[in-house]
Amino acid sequence: MQIVPVIMAGGSGTRLWPLSRSLFPKQFLALASNVSMLQQTIERTAGLPCEKTVLLCNEEHRFLVAEQLRTINYQGARILLEPAGRNTAPAIALAAFDIVAKQKDSLMMVMAADHVINDQSAFEKSVLNAVELAQQGKLVTFGIVPNAPETGYGYIKRGTELQDSAYAVDAFVEKPNLETAQSYLTSGEYYWNSGMFMFKASTYLASLREFAPAIYEACQQAYNEKSEDLDFIRAGKDAFLSSPDDSIDYAIMEHTSQAVVVPMDAGWCDLGSWSALWEIDHKDDAQNSTHGDVILHNTTGSLVRATSRLVTTIGLEDIIIVETKDAVLVAAKDQVQDVKEIVNKLKQEDRSEFKHHRDVYRPWGHYDSIDCGDRYQVKRITVKPGAKLSVQMHHHRAEHWIVVSGTAKVTNGDKEVLLTENQSTYIPVGVIHALENPGKIDLELIEVQSGSYLGEDDIVRFADNYGRV
Structure with missing residues (x-):
């Protein structure tokens, strides 16, 4: 049976x-290798007997997912869009309904897109060890063999051995204190709860119907009301939002008698903090992890990442420094869990640094907001070959476009013109316009906006290749 x-x-x-x-979360970042964690997760399945992947993501991340698949030339994935986050049980239900709808009852290998696994062969061995049990109707979860008394993970206690390296689940345990975690480690009977699963699609749906019927009914209706848009499958919004917000553990795994745990000792890490990244990252003789343009002096046990400028340190120990174009984080390594408090303040104040980077990605390319003031904003815009921005107009701003490289096909009111390097045009307030790259190389241009309001929501779209009208 295919997976x-x-x-x-x-x-x-x-x-x-x-x-x-929030608009460019960690699963789309290259943190532990030269590709993103999402791309790593997809590539992790290459050595297994797998069908094409089903991807579950938020509506607002759909173009990021599509672009990351394109850059690794992965074709044929089904991208299911959640109108809003409803935890893992409803998300997995959408995937299960989609698999069954294709008149298949394949095994589902459920994985998060933001985990690191360093031992590929050990990962594959554990997955293949779970296949027979999943085919028998078991709900398999993968338990990570612990190497430390970790208090940040939930645990799974194993019960009766069912086959070599597979056990009935005796209990799911919440995050313990340090003393309890140490006793779990010593006993050898507990595993970290990885959040990875394998089961038949029909088994999952039957279990959901038994133990969480409200989730089953809401997700069944949401899937039945789906619409397809380009490469995306969009679940029915109202029905999906009516689903309870529950994890698969809470909805099913803690109640079923068919839960099985397969141990996995594959160098697994849930990259949930900067200290966790420091733990697995390459370090120098002074136990420093560095990326980018960094110079250290009398610094030990620290993580320093620079993305846009030189970062230097003197006389630091056990510090986290992360620099981006628009923000810098400096934190004690043992207090990085409190980063979420900073993020909450940014969200409460509706600051752009909560939502996105200075570099913002769109389905047609990306832009960098390089300067702004009370009544002006300057962007460097990159448009991919063959891509076109929506036909649009603005009520409050005018725009000047200067081509830096490539060729721009510009619609400006009732006129259409080709612009090349060093040529420019002016788009007055209220004029319908469009920008397209008809060439074979990236189009780069400088856009200068001026007006009383410069927000991204001052866009009236009349036509769009990406379904955003």
Whole structure:
């Protein structure tokens, strides 16, 4: 039986701010390798007998997902959009309904998009060890063999051995205190709860119907009311929002008698904090982890990441420093869990640093907001070959476009013109306009906006290649 990877790519990753933002969360970042964690998760399935992946993500992240699939040339994935976060049980239900709707009852290998696994062969061995049990109708969860008394994870206590390296689940245990975690480690009977699962799609849906019928009914209706838009499958909004907000553990795994745990000792890490990244990252002789343009002096046990400028340190120990174009985080390594408090303040004040980076990605390319003032804003815009921005107009701002490289096809009112390097145009307030890259290389231009209001919500779209009208 083939395995369908089901990758959950929702979540905001607030504890890895300022690199992780609500509109560009950690699963889309290259933190532990030269590709993003989402891309790593997809590539992790290449050595297994897998069908094409089903991806679950938030509506606002859909173009990020599509672009990351494109850059690794991964085709054929089904991208299911959640209108809003409703935890893991409803998300997995949408994937299960989609698999069954294709008249298949494949095995679902459920994974989060933001985990690190360093031992690929051990990962594959555990997955293959779970196949027979899942085919028998068991609900398999993967328990990480602990190497420390970790208080930040839930645990799974194993029961009767069912086959070699597979056990009935005796209990799911909440995050323990240090003393209890040490006793779990000593006993050898407990595993970290990884949040990875394997089961048949029909088994999951039957269990959901038995133990959480409200989730089953809401998600069944949401899937039946789905609409397809480009590469995306959009669940019915009202029905999905009516679903209870529950995890798969709470909804099913803690109640079923068919829960099985398969141990996995594969160098697994849930990158939930900067200290966790420091733990797994390459370090120098002074136990420092550095990325970017960094110079250290008398510094030990620290993580320093620079993305846009030189960062230097003197006389520091056990410090986290993360620099981006628009924000800098400096924290004691043992207090990085409190990053979420900073993020909450940014959210309460409706600051842009909560939502996105200075570099903002769109389906047609990206832009960098390089300067702004009371009545002006300057952006550097990059448009991919063949891509086109929506046909639009603005009520409150005019725009000047200067081409830096490439060729721009510009619609300006009732006129259409081609602009090349060093040429420019002016778009008055209220004029319908569009920008397209008809060439074979990236189009780069400088946009100068001026007016009484410069927000991104001052866009009236008349036509759009990406379904945003």
